[in-house]
Amino acid sequence: MKCDFCDKKATVFLTQLVEGQMKKVCLCDPCAKERGVTDPTGFSLADLLLGGLPGAGAPQAAGKTPAAASGGGRKCPTCGFTLDDLRRVRRFGCGDCYATFSEEVGQMVRGMHKGPSHVGKVPAGLMAMQVLHQRLEELRARLDQAIASESYEEAAGIRDEIRNLGEVKV
Amino acid sequence: MMRFSTLVKHPADWMTGGQTEHGAVLTSRIRLARNLRRHPFPGWARREQRAAALDLMRPAVEALPAMKDAFSQELADLSSVQKQVLVERHLISREHAARSDGSAAVIERRQTFSLMLNEEDHLRMQAIRPGLQLTAAFNALSELDSELENSLEFAFDPTLGYLTTCPTNLGTGMRASAMLHLPGLVLSDQIGQVLQAVNKIGLAVRGLYGEGTESLGNLYQISNQSTLGESEETIIRRLERVISQVSTHEQNAREKLLEDDPAMVSDKIGRAYGVLRHAYIIDSKEALNHLSLLRLGGILGFFPPETVVLCDTLLMDIQPAHLQLLSGSKLAPEERDTIRAEIVRSRLHSLSSPDNRSNNNRRNPVSDSNNPGDP
Numbered sequence: 001m002k003c004d005f006c007d008k009k010a011t012v013f014l015t016q017l018v019e020g021q022m023k024k025v026c027l028c029d030p031c032a033k034e035r036g037v038t039d040p041t042g043f044s045l046a047d048l049l050l051g052g053l054p055g056a057g058a059p060q061a062a063g064k065t066p067a068a069a070s071g072g073g074r075k076c077p078t079c080g081f082t083l084d085d086l087r088r089v090r091r092f093g094c095g096d097c098y099a100t101f102s103e104e105v106g107q108m109v110r111g112m113h114k115g116p117s118h119v120g121k122v123p124a125g126l127m128a129m130q131v132l133h134q135r136l137e138e139l140r141a142r143l144d145q146a147i148a149s150e151s152y153e154e155a156a157g158i159r160d161e162i163r164n165l166g167e168v169k170v
Numbered sequence: 171m172m173r174f175s176t177l178v179k180h181p182a183d184w185m186t187g188g189q190t191e192h193g194a195v196l197t198s199r200i201r202l203a204r205n206l207r208r209h210p211f212p213g214w215a216r217r218e219q220r221a222a223a224l225d226l227m228r229p230a231v232e233a234l235p236a237m238k239d240a241f242s243q244e245l246a247d248l249s250s251v252q253k254q255v256l257v258e259r260h261l262i263s264r265e266h267a268a269r270s271d272g273s274a275a276v277i278e279r280r281q282t283f284s285l286m287l288n289e290e291d292h293l294r295m296q297a298i299r300p301g302l303q304l305t306a307a308f309n310a311l312s313e314l315d316s317e318l319e320n321s322l323e324f325a326f327d328p329t330l331g332y333l334t335t336c337p338t339n340l341g342t343g344m345r346a347s348a349m350l351h352l353p354g355l356v357l358s359d360q361i362g363q364v365l366q367a368v369n370k371i372g373l374a375v376r377g378l379y380g381e382g383t384e385s386l387g388n389l390y391q392i393s394n395q396s397t398l399g400e401s402e403e404t405i406i407r408r409l410e411r412v413i414s415q416v417s418t419h420e421q422n423a424r425e426k427l428l429e430d431d432p433a434m435v436s437d438k439i440g441r442a443y444g445v446l447r448h449a450y451i452i453d454s455k456e457a458l459n460h461l462s463l464l465r466l467g468g469i470l471g472f473f474p475p476e477t478v479v480l481c482d483t484l485l486m487d488i489q490p491a492h493l494q495l496l497s498g499s500k501l502a503p504e505e506r507d508t509i510r511a512e513i514v515r516s517r518l519h520s521l522s523s524p525d526n527r528s529n530n531n532r533r534n535p536v537s538d539s540n541n542p543g544d545p
Contacts (some may be wrong), residue, residue, distance in 0.1 A: 079210040093214040095207055095325025095333040105330070108337050114372070115399020118331030120342045121312065123319050133328040 003028035076100040136165055172241040172279060174252055178259070178495065181483050182281035184300040185259075193469045193478055194417040195302040196349040196389070199260070200311050203334045203343035204293040204318075205325040211335040212273070212288040220272035220288055227287050230321040231276045236314055237285075241277040246270040251500075254491030260298065262286055283314065290335050291343075293318075302413055304346050304406045312402070331398060341398030346406050348413050349378075353388040353466045354423035355416075357438065364419055368392055368412060378458075387458035387485065392416070424470065439467040440524055447518055451504075452511040457488050464518075472524035484517055 003010045003026060010026035074083045077100070081093025086101055090108070098105055109116065139162050146155035184197050205211060209223045224244075232242055245253065245266070253267040261284040262275050273288040286294040297311035325333040331341035339345070355361040365375045374395045377385035392413060394405045427435050442463035445452070461481050468477030486492060488510045494501050497509055 078208060079214060081210075081214060085214075089213075090337075091213065091335050092211065092333075092337070094210045095205055095327075098327060098330055098333050105337065109330075109340065109398065112338060112396070113341065113398035114396040117329045118327075118341045118398060119404075120331065120344075120401035121315075122328075123324055123326050124316065125319070 001026050074100065132165060136162065139165070172239055174241065174243070174248070177241040177277060177279070177281070178255055181486060182259070182298070184282060184298045185482055185486055193465070194350055194352065194420045195413060196300070196351055196482065197260075198299045198302055198304045198307050198348045199296060199346070200304060200307040201294060201296045201345040201347075202311055202315055203291040203332065203339045203345075204295070204315065204322075205333055205335070206292050207323045207325045209292065211290075212292060213290060213335055217272060223292055224272055224274060224288055227293060227322065228274060228276070230318055231285050231287065231293075233321070234314060234317055236278055236283055237276060239279060241275075241279070243275060244270075245273045245275065248275075251491050251494045255495050258486060258489040258491050261296075263289060263294070265290060266294070283311070291339070302348060302410060302417070304348065304410055308344075308346065308402060308406055338395075339397050342400075342402050342405065344397055344402050344405065345393055346402075346409050347391050347393030348409070350390050350392060350413065350416060350420070351388055351462065351465060352390055352416070352420050353462050354420045354427060356388045357435070358423045358427055360419070360423055364416060365390070368416065371408075371412065372396060373409065373412060386455055387462040389458075389462070424466070428470065435470070436472075436524070438463050439470075439472050443467070443518075443521075443524055446514050447521070449511045449514070451507045452514065453503075453507050454488055454490060454510065457510055457514060458485065461485060461488075461514075467524055473521060477521060480517060480521075484514060487513060 001010045001013075002008070006028060008028035008030070011029050012027045013025075075081070076093055076097045078096035079094040081097050081100075083101065083104070085093065086097070086104060092098060092101070106116075139158055143155055143158045143162065146152075146158060206223055206226065209215070209226075210219055212220055212223070215223065228242070231237060232240065248256075250267075253262070256262045256275065256277075257264055257267050259281065261277055261281060263286065266273065266275065266286045266289045269288070273286070275284065275286055277284040282298055284296050284298075286296075295311055295315060297307040297314075299307045327333055332339075332343035334340055334343055352361060352364075355364055368375055372395055374391075374393050376391045376393070378387065378389045378391070392409070394409055396405075442460040446457070446460050446464060449456075461484055464473070465478055465481035467473050468475060468481060487496070490506055493506050493509055493513070496513070501509065
């Protein structure tokens with residue numbers, strides 16, 4: 001089997017799940033070393049694939065991965081973790097990263113778990129807030145429904161309820 | 171502070187208590203992942219940030235009532251053999267053993283709780299119990315977690331739950347797993363089918379030492395994969411139901427094998443006994459596989475019932491790092507195989523041959539254990 005990057009004999013074979021799809025890459029020794037494949041901690045196949053495999057997807061401008069192109073400038077204000085870091089390691093830098101990269105979190109989590117939102121234990125101090133949060137979600141859903149079915153009187157009532165809860169401070 | 175030698179001197183209760191549920195479920199484990207709010211996760215933190223997180227967590231963890239006189243060490247202060255022993259006992263992860271500076275392990279005296287500090291997440295807390303006891307393990311660990319909340323502020327989001335380094339652990343941050351011994355399903359060629367069914371309902375099946383490890387000694391771990399969108403109780407309830415079902419399948423498979431092909435069963439168990447009693451060189455893979463059959467023999471009444479505990483203890487003691495610890499020196503693989511065989515022979519010395527009993531008393535074995543001099 002030949003290397004995907006040059007015509008030498010491939011000696012390194014990689015299989016990895018990238019966004020739910022099985023991807024395979026074959027590399028020769030020098031190409032593998034050059035791309036850091038031999039270092040299992042710092043490597044993601046997504047980089048190789050997104051970073052322009054010849055003949056796999058659109059050719060990329062040299063040194064410009066799509067990550068860098070599509071506003072990779074975003075950075076977590078707490079820990080300095082960047083969008084590029086996230087795309088590379090598929091992990092996060094700190095708890096606040098989840099807010100910084102909330103869009104990406106949504107994509108990553110889809111299909112990974114049973115549901116999109118937490119059910120279960122909540123730190124004691126946050127318990128009250130969690131209950132409130134759930135109640136608000138419920139009310140907002142009902143409000144949408146009421147508006148959709150043009151039950152404006154009911155909608156007004158729900159809106160007041162949301163307002164009242166909002167004053168408790170979320 | 172407890173010393174390493176004291177900690178590992180005796181097998182933990184959970185290692186030898188797996189005779190419940192017809193011996194199919196050896197242990198139940200719960201792991202919770204937690205991180206400190208506003209601190210970078212260990213994998214991204216700079217050295218001094220990791221140290222700062224450790225300085226915050228370690229006193230809080232050591233102050234827990236459950237951790238009174240616990241074993242508490244930085245990984246940098248442990249030898250590679252000591253770390254490996256902890257891995258073999260499932261007290262720390264392989265990933266944690268690979269760390270040194272700024273990471274620590276705090277392990278409760280009886281080895282039922284172990285906390286990894288600065289693993290992939292700031293805190294990886296674990297509770298182990300013998301047999302199928304996921305709920306009990308969770309309740310105990312959750313209590314510990316709540317106590318820690320009083321002194322540590324964890325990263326939590328109302329929608330995403332506990333925030334973790336890897337999004338696969340978001341939500342409850344909980345991995346619940348059980349270790350199962352399934353020789354009946356393996357011998358009757360049903361294991362693939364059963365494991366596939368388990369996989370299909372979203373549970374993971376792994377070998378003896380977790381992700382990417384081979385299944386040895388007919389031992390399998392079943393655990394949840396999804397951590398977000400369901401409560402801990404729901405996850406555990408489903409897992410317990412599935413594990414009970416697998417355990418029942420295993421029991422049925424054993425009974426059917428004895429009925430349909432008693433000669434094959436006796437042959438397998440007899441050969442395992444022969445090899446273990448008389449081998450002078452044995453690698454851990456071969457030993458594990460034969461011990462698995464000997465354990466099955468203990469459950470089916472080919473040997474006295476305490477043979478099961480004997481096998482469970484040996485399972486741990488014949489692992490490479492445990493052997494090195496026992497012999498007190500670094501061993502080449504060939505030396506290990508010799509010492510392993512020696513330990514197995516001496517432990518099984520008083521175990522009488524399975525053909526000493528007739529098929530009639532197999533279900534109701536007459537104990538020979540009070541006759542240790544039996545050749």
